Amino acid sequence: MNQPRLDADAVDAAAEILRPVVRCTELEHSPRLSAIVGTSVLLKRENRQTTRSYKVRGAFHLISGLSAEEQARAVVTASAGNHGQGVAWSCARLGVEARVYVPTTTPRQKRQRILALGEGRVELIVTGTSYDEAGAAALADADRTGAVLVPPFDDPRVIVGQGTIAPELVEQVAQAGTAMHTVLVPVGGGGLIAGLALWLKDRRPEVRVVGVEPLGAASMTAALSAGGPISLPEVDTFVDGAAVARVGEVTFPVVRDLVDEIITVEAGAVSTEMLDLYQVEGIVAEPAGALASAAIRTMAGEFGSDDAVVCIVSGGNNDVSRYGEILERSLIHQGLRHYFMVTFPQQPGALRHFLQDVLAEGEDIVVFDYVKKNNRETGPALVGIDLDDAAKLAGLLERMEHSPLHIEQIPPGSPLFSFLM
Template sequence: MSNSPDVVVTKSTVPALDAQEIDAAIERIQHVIAATPLQYSDRLSALTGAHVYLKREDLQGVRSYKIRGAYNLIAQLNEAERAAGVVTASAGNHAQGVAFACRTMQIKGRIYVPANTPKQKRDRIRAHGGAFVELFMIGETYDAAAAAAAEDVAETGATMVPPFDDVRTAAGQGTIAAEILTQLDAPLDTIVVPVGGGGCIAGIATYLHERSPKTSIVGIEPSGAASMTAALVAGGPVTLPDVDPFVDGAAVKRIGDVPYEVVSRLGAAVVSHASLPLVARQLQTRSGSGSFVVNQIDEGAICTAMLELYQSEGIIAEPAGALSVAALQNLTFEPGSTVVCLISGGNNDVSRYGEILERSLVHLGLKHYFLVDFPQEPGALRRFLSDVLGPDDDIALFEYVKRNNRETGAALVGIELGSADGLAALLERMERAPMQSERLEPGSPAYRYLT
C-alpha cells in the first residue's frame, strides 16, 4: 500500500443510472467483452411451456458477467485515480473482472476476497491480473473482505471498485439487457435474474424499464442469503446476522444502497412460495408494464439445477449461475411467451461437486440420515438390510458413533432411496424393526454436520 493518506486524488464524476448511461457503457466495454450467446433450451421450454433462452454469461473470458461492471467503472477513472490504483472486495467473480481490467489498462490493484473463496476463483484472479494485482484473503464472508478493502482505501487514497454498490458498476451489468434485446427476434416477456448484491438486477431493470417496459422481471436470491428480500421488507438495506456461504457468488449480508434505491423505485415486490399463484398471474399479464418481483430458492434446488444444466446442456454453472434456472420450478408463464434466464457465471470448483450432489439428493427427498441403535450381535446389520431397506434403496453412509455399550451400538446411517415416494414405507419398516432409530431432520443442529 504505497500511496500516502495525505495525497488528495480528485475523483471523477459519477453519472446517473439510466438507459442512456448503459448505452454509453456498451461503447466503453464492447472491445473487451464477449457478446455472449442466447441459447435456446428445449428441455426448459418443454418444462415451462414457454420459449426459454439461456443468456450464457458463463462464456465471458472471466467466466461471468462481472467484467462488464468492473471494466466500465475503471475505464472512467481519470489519470490521477489510475495512478493511485484501485481496490476491490469480491466473492471471486468481480475480482476477476477487476484483475482483467487492471492488467489490460496497466493499473495497480489490490483485491480482497473471503478466505473460503474457491481455489479455482483465486487462481483465475491471479492469472487475469498478473503482476498488476495483489490478492488478500480476509474473513469468511464478502462483508469481512469489504471492510478490509474500505480500510485500504481510507489509508491509501486508492479508488474503490464496488462489485455492485456503484452506478458505474450497475450500468456495466445493465449492458446484458441491451444485448439481449438485440439478440431476440420476439419481445422479451420475462427475464429471470440472480440477485447477490443487487448491481446486476439494478442495471438490467433500469434498462428494461425504459426500453422494454412490458418485460416482467424476476429476481432470485438464495434462501440462505436473501438480503434484497430483507431490504424490501424493512424499507431499506439491513445487515443479515449471517448467511449461508454455499452460493458464494450471491452470499451478501447487506444489499447495496444504490441497487436498493433502483429496485425499490421501480416497484419490486417480495413474494414467497405461498404467493406464487399471484406471481404466475402477474407474469401472464401482457398489457401495461411488466411486473417486478423478488423471490428466493433454497440451496438444494440450486444444486439440482446445476447438475441438470451439466447433464442436459453441458453447462458448468456455479451456484449463483444456476439461480435463475432453479427458480423456473416455482414460476408459471403464459404458453409460448419468451423467457430469458441469466446464467451469470461458471467459475465452479470441481472439488465442490460432492457437496453439490449431496445437497441435491437431500432436496429431492432421496437421501435421509438416521441414528440407529444396533444390537451388538452377529447378523444385526444383515437383518437391517433385509428387513428395513426397500429393493431400490441403498446404504450411502454407515459409521458407528460409539460402541461403549456391550449390548447396543449407535450408528449413523445414510440411506439413499430409489424414489422419494419410498420414504413413508421406509419409516414404517424402521418403526417395526427391533432396533431403535431416530431420523435426523434437515435444519436440525445435528444435521448441519452432515451437509
C-alpha cells in the same frame, strides 16, 4: 466531480465503451426448461463471458473511466471471486495495479483465476469469513492508502456496466423471432438486476423483471421488508457469488422502484439445477449462475405458450472439488438421500435384520459410521441411505417403525444434518 449517471442512457453509453472489450454472449434455447414451464426458455450465457462472469462489465467500465492520476494510485476491491476476476482482467488490460480482498469462503479456483488474470498486477489478500468482512478490509485499505475503491455492485458506474446485458438481450430475442415476457436475474448485492431494470423499464417496460436470491442469503428480500438495506445476522455461503449480508445503498432504491418481484430458491434446488445444466445442456455453472434457471421450475403455469422467458446464467467459475457437496445437496433436495441414527443391540443378527428386513427394497447404504460414545463402547450408527424413487421413503419409514431397532431420522436443518454438509 460530476455524479455518474444512473439511467438507461448511461447503460447505452457504457455499452459503447464495452463493445470492443467484452463478448456479446450467446442466447440459447433450453428444451429441458421449456418443457417444464410450457413456453420458450432462453439462457443468456454470461458464463461464457470474458473471465466467465458478467462482473467484468462493471469492473472494466469503472476502471477505464478513471483519470490517469486515479489509475496511478492503484485500485482496491473486495470480492467473493467473480468481481475480483473482472477487476484483475481489467487492470491487466489497462496497466493498473490492484489489491483484491476475498473471504476465506472463496473457492480456490476463483482465487487462482484472480491471480492468473491479473498477470502480475494483482495482490490477493484473503481475510474474513464473509464478503462483508472482506469488504470492510478493502474499504479500510482505500482510506489508508488512497487507492481507488472499485465496489462490486454499489456504484453507478458498475451498475450501468452490468446493465449492458439488457440491450444485448432485447436484440438477441428479437433476432430469435419472439418477444421477451420475463427475465429472471440472480441477486446478490443488486448491481446486475439494478442495471438491467434501469434499461428495460425505460426501453421495454412491458418486460417483467424478477430477481432470484438464495434462501440462505436473502438480503434484498429483507431490505424490501424493512424499507431499506439491513444486515443479515447469518449468511449461507453455498451460493458464494450471491452470498451478501447487506445489499447496496445505491442498488436498493432502483430494485425497490423498478423490479417486479424478488423470489428465493433453496440451495438444494440450485444444486439440482447445476447438475441438470451440466448433464443436459453441457453448461458449467457456478451456484449463482444456476439461481435464475433453478427458480423457473417453481413458475410452471405462469406464462402463456407464446411468452419467452430469459434466465441469466451469470457465471461459470465453479470449483470441481465442490461437486461432491453439490450432488449431496441435490439428492437430499429431491428426497433421494436420507440419514438415520440406528442403535444396534449387542446381539447376533441385528445388522442382518436391518439389511434384509428394513432395507427390503434394495435401498443403497452410502454412509455407515458408528458414533463413538467413550473409549470402551460405540454408540448408534449414522446411516445414509439412497433411494431410486423418492416415493419409496414411506415404505422404508414404515418398516423402520415396525423394526425392533431404535431408528431416528435426521431431519434436514438439524445441527447434525448441517455437520454432514
